[in-house]
Amino acid sequence: MALDEDRLEDWVELFDEDCDYRIVTRENVEQGLPNVLMWCDNKNMLRDRVESYRHVNLYNPHYDRHVIGPLRFFGEKNGVTSFEASCSLFQTELEGASRLFSVGRYRVEALVEDGAARLKSVTVIADTGLIPSLLATPI
Amino acid sequence: MALDEDRLEDWVELFDEDCDYRIVTRENVEQGLPNVLMWCDNKNMLRDRVESYRHVNLYNPHYDRHVIGPLRFFGEKNGVTSFEASCSLFQTELEGASRLFSVGRYRVEALVEDGAARLKSVTVIADTGLIPSLLATPI
Amino acid sequence: MALDEDRLEDWVELFDEDCDYRIVTRENVEQGLPNVLMWCDNKNMLRDRVESYRHVNLYNPHYDRHVIGPLRFFGEKNGVTSFEASCSLFQTELEGASRLFSVGRYRVEALVEDGAARLKSVTVIADTGLIPSLLATPI
Numbered sequence: 001m002a003l004d005e006d007r008l009e010d011w012v013e014l015f016d017e018d019c020d021y022r023i024v025t026r027e028n029v030e031q032g033l034p035n036v037l038m039w040c041d042n043k044n045m046l047r048d049r050v051e052s053y054r055h056v057n058l059y060n061p062h063y064d065r066h067v068i069g070p071l072r073f074f075g076e077k078n079g080v081t082s083f084e085a086s087c088s089l090f091q092t093e094l095e096g097a098s099r100l101f102s103v104g105r106y107r108v109e110a111l112v113e114d115g116a117a118r119l120k121s122v123t124v125i126a127d128t129g130l131i132p133s134l135l136a137t138p139i
Numbered sequence: 140m141a142l143d144e145d146r147l148e149d150w151v152e153l154f155d156e157d158c159d160y161r162i163v164t165r166e167n168v169e170q171g172l173p174n175v176l177m178w179c180d181n182k183n184m185l186r187d188r189v190e191s192y193r194h195v196n197l198y199n200p201h202y203d204r205h206v207i208g209p210l211r212f213f214g215e216k217n218g219v220t221s222f223e224a225s226c227s228l229f230q231t232e233l234e235g236a237s238r239l240f241s242v243g244r245y246r247v248e249a250l251v252e253d254g255a256a257r258l259k260s261v262t263v264i265a266d267t268g269l270i271p272s273l274l275a276t277p278i
Numbered sequence: 279m280a281l282d283e284d285r286l287e288d289w290v291e292l293f294d295e296d297c298d299y300r301i302v303t304r305e306n307v308e309q310g311l312p313n314v315l316m317w318c319d320n321k322n323m324l325r326d327r328v329e330s331y332r333h334v335n336l337y338n339p340h341y342d343r344h345v346i347g348p349l350r351f352f353g354e355k356n357g358v359t360s361f362e363a364s365c366s367l368f369q370t371e372l373e374g375a376s377r378l379f380s381v382g383r384y385r386v387e388a389l390v391e392d393g394a395a396r397l398k399s400v401t402v403i404a405d406t407g408l409i410p411s412l413l414a415t416p417i
Binding site for chain 2 (some may be wrong): 088095097100
Binding site (some may be wrong): 025026027067068069070072084086087088100102103104105127128129130 | 279282341343344345346347348349366368370372373374375376377378
């Protein structure tokens with residue numbers, strides 16, 4: 001929801017300082033290849049990434065819309081809860097036309113403490129073969 | 140689900156007599172513009188609207204299919220519960236071809252009494268720049 | 279999730295021995311026509327079907343991705359729980375392009391015993407007019 005509303009700074013705040021965010025293609029995962037399309041292995045890297053979007057990058061402005069399926073929980077271990085969810089991501093250009101941008105799956109590990117959750121690890125496994133240069137914003 | 144099954148009258152019955160239903164574009168919301176694509180500010184207006192679909196309007200028949208993401212609750216105030224959900228809406232023409240029609244977000248206020256919920260306010264904020272003449276049915 | 283991960287054998291194991299799986303088009307359901315696009319009326323038929331995919335059929339390899347809306351429960355009767363959910367199904371070709379393949383609705387009856395659920399009946403009612411020859415895998 002934060003990504004869809006272009007609140008990228010709020011999105012970063014969902015993560016733990018010690019975190020891992022990456023986007024990989026399903027093809028690479030299934031073939032055991034190490035390529036990643038985006039990878040930040042701590043919160044400061046996420047902050048830098050968002051900073052660069054705000055101040056440096058030029059890209060086509062658009063609206064994002066994530067429609068996510070039900071969460072599938074794998075249980076809890078050492079205070080860390082794991083779950084997966086299918087995801088469809090639609091983009092709308094400023095002229096108003098919407099299109100399917102990517103489908104895939106989230107694999108998430110979250111630390112739940114005092115009723116609040118902090119993201120430890122988010123891996124986006126994209127079915128869609130995404131072109132890195134089009135990946136202006138996180139998924 | 141009622142909209143998808145063309146049970147528009149059942150859909151109206153989900154609302155409170157004192158209700159507000161509107162469809163706006165995200166572009167207008169973000170620019171603070173007052174335009175609305177559809178607006179009914181009480182239940183009788185919804186009834187009229189459905190009546191007119193049934194008896195007056197001519198439009199291309201189609202199937203609607205809403206796929207909605209998880210609800211995100213904002214809490215309860217004076218018996219009114221607020222939540223949001225992302226939404227994708229697909230339309231299928233009678234020849235059988237399906238396409239993405241609209242993506243956006245629902246912002247809902249519901250009155251929960253005796254285990255039943257009545258809709259007080261539903262605002263559809265559409266990312267997709269919808270053409271009013273294509274808006275044959277509610278979203 | 280099992281279908282999306284090409285774990286068809288695991289998908290079969292979600293069913294009861296005495297089960298019914300079918301795919302029908304919404305058009306046929308609304309017109310009361312008996313046509314079905316796929317029908318297995320016990321678990322051995324599902325096993326055969328999956329076996330034939332694995333060993334006999336030639337079809338374009340692709341990734342499936344189901345994005346399902348919230349479940350809508352109809353209650354429980356004789357230990358069998360009924361629910362429905364809207365569904366969008368996207369396919370991605372090995373070149374990496376994703377497209378909308380089908381939208382529709384699941385109607386499910388499940389037997390819940392000892393905390394585990396076994397599927398008794400799954401009916402896929404597809405809005406999209408699906409061509410049987412394209413139906414390489416279940417929905």
